[in-house]
Amino acid sequence: xxxxxLCVDDESRILMSLKRVFRRFGHTIHIANSGAEGxxxxxxxxxxxxxxxxxxxxxxxxxxxxxxxxxxxxxxxxLLTGYSDMESTVGAINNGSIYRYIAxxxxxxxxSLSVQRALETKHLRDEHRRLNALTAQQNIQLQELNQSLxxxxxxxxxxxxxxxxxxQASNSQIEQAYIDSIAVFSRIIGMRxxxxxxxxxxxxxxxxxxxxxxxxxxxxxxxxxxxxxxxDIGKIGLPDDLLKTPYETLTDDQKEVFQQHSTNGEAILVTxxxxxxxxxxxxxxxxxxxxGGYPDKLKGEEIPVGAxxxxxxxxxxxxxxxxxxxTAMDTESAIAYLNSNIERRYDPAVVDAFIAINHxxxxxxxxxxxxxxxxxxxEPGMILAEDVYLRENVLMLRSGQELTATFIAKFKxxxxxSSESKxxxxxx
Numbered sequence: 443x444x445x446x447x448l449c450v451d452d453e454s455r456i457l458m459s460l461k462r463v464f465r466r467f468g469h470t471i472h473i474a475n476s477g478a479e480g481x482x483x484x485x486x487x488x489x490x491x492x493x494x495x496x497x498x499x500x501x502x503x504x505x506x507x508x509x510x511x512x513x514x515x516x517x518x519x520x521l522l523t524g525y526s527d528m529e530s531t532v533g534a535i536n537n538g539s540i541y542r543y544i545a546x547x548x549x550x551x552x553x554s555l556s557v558q559r560a561l562e563t564k565h566l567r568d569e570h571r572r573l574n575a576l577t578a579q580q581n582i583q584l585q586e587l588n589q590s591l592x593x594x595x596x597x598x599x600x601x602x603x604x605x606x607x608x609x610q611a612s613n614s615q616i617e618q619a620y621i622d623s624i625a626v627f628s629r630i631i632g633m634r635x636x637x638x639x640x641x642x643x644x645x646x647x648x649x650x651x652x653x654x655x656x657x658x659x660x661x662x663x664x665x666x667x668x669x670x671x672x673x674d675i676g677k678i679g680l681p682d683d684l685l686k687t688p689y690e691t692l693t694d695d696q697k698e699v700f701q702q703h704s705t706n707g708e709a710i711l712v713t714x715x716x717x718x719x720x721x722x723x724x725x726x727x728x729x730x731x732x733x734g735g736y737p738d739k740l741k742g743e744e745i746p747v748g749a750x751x752x753x754x755x756x757x758x759x760x761x762x763x764x765x766x767x768x769t770a771m772d773t774e775s776a777i778a779y780l781n782s783n784i785e786r787r788y789d790p791a792v793v794d795a796f797i798a799i800n801h802x803x804x805x806x807x808x809x810x811x812x813x814x815x816x817x818x819x820x821e822p823g824m825i826l827a828e829d830v831y832l833r834e835n836v837l838m839l840r841s842g843q844e845l846t847a848t849f850i851a852k853f854k855x856x857x858x859x860s861s862e863s864k865x866x867x868x869x870x
Contacts, residue, residue: 444469445470445490446472446489446490447472447489447493448483449461449473449474451498451522452495452499461473463550463554464554467558472489477498477502477505478500480510481513484510484517491518491520491564492517492520494510494522507540516571517564520544523544544556624672627671628646631674641674642674645755647842648755649667649751651799652751653666655799656751656791665719665723666752669720669724670756672717672724673727673756675711676708676709676724677703679706680699684700689760702737704725705725725737725738725749731750731784731786731787732785734787745789750792753788754789754796780793780796780797813868814866814867817857818854818864820845821845824845825844826867827841
């Protein structure tokens, strides 16, 4: 590391010797024959190191370095002396805050090493000051951004109100908006597969109920819900003929291509931090409890519990639709299929929980009556029984949410003068 050095000494011989030593190492050297001349030079020029002799006429090294410390505190100060007066040397150290004093005669290597270390010290101090200044500047900018953040959020919220219900002012707002966005992506995936219904949302609802039944914590349930909504995202790049053909009727070559969708789905989502855990579930949701699945041939507890849950509810839905075997099953036949494949394909605990929640849903359906009402007859407090879309595939409100007076008024306003349906499916 090289730097700029000002050498101050009343002896020309000493100054020449210093120039000879330092120039060998690439330093830029300036000289002054007195303290007054050194101060005059510093008023016009910037240097890294000031090296001064102690004993000089008119202004000694103590006085000179003290003045330098006061006016140019960032400059490294070094004392070069052969003077035996210890009191003056101590005064220079204390008053001039010198980095180091070096006795005459000096050793060239020791002198150059001392200068090198002094430059490194100054560089670290300069960098520290620069970073502190940068931090202070960024803190000011951050404060300014924070001051305007509330206004920006309010403006953005007004824009969102054109297409969505105003969410409650709480931390759940952000989470719910994120979930709704994923649900929209899920429907887009369904459209790619030719799905006329919300396959991903059905799977997500069932998987969440199973996870709750099994006592899985809320954070893991969120990952399972996300994975369920997006579990088929890897199919976006598959050929249409594969998507329209039941899996069990595919050829071996077609199955090999089709099976890539689980790893493709993981690759699409793995870099998104909130979906990292969900991507692992998506990768493994076609693994089988007995080890016959794909892509990694995992078995038993090696398979993430979220993937075991997703595997059961996804294949149950495919059995009902015929997407798995080519022929649609009724509920009883699909449950019988699950039971007959416990241990081989499915985790027994997951199947038990799934059958239990299906029984509970049937009992609940008998209690909660679903009605299709004109918006004029809908009342606050009713529960939405079907997703509401502002336009095709643009989600306005999800099924299962309680209707508020604000939403009802907004829905009436949007449908006013329109030929679109004003009916809502609700539960009382």
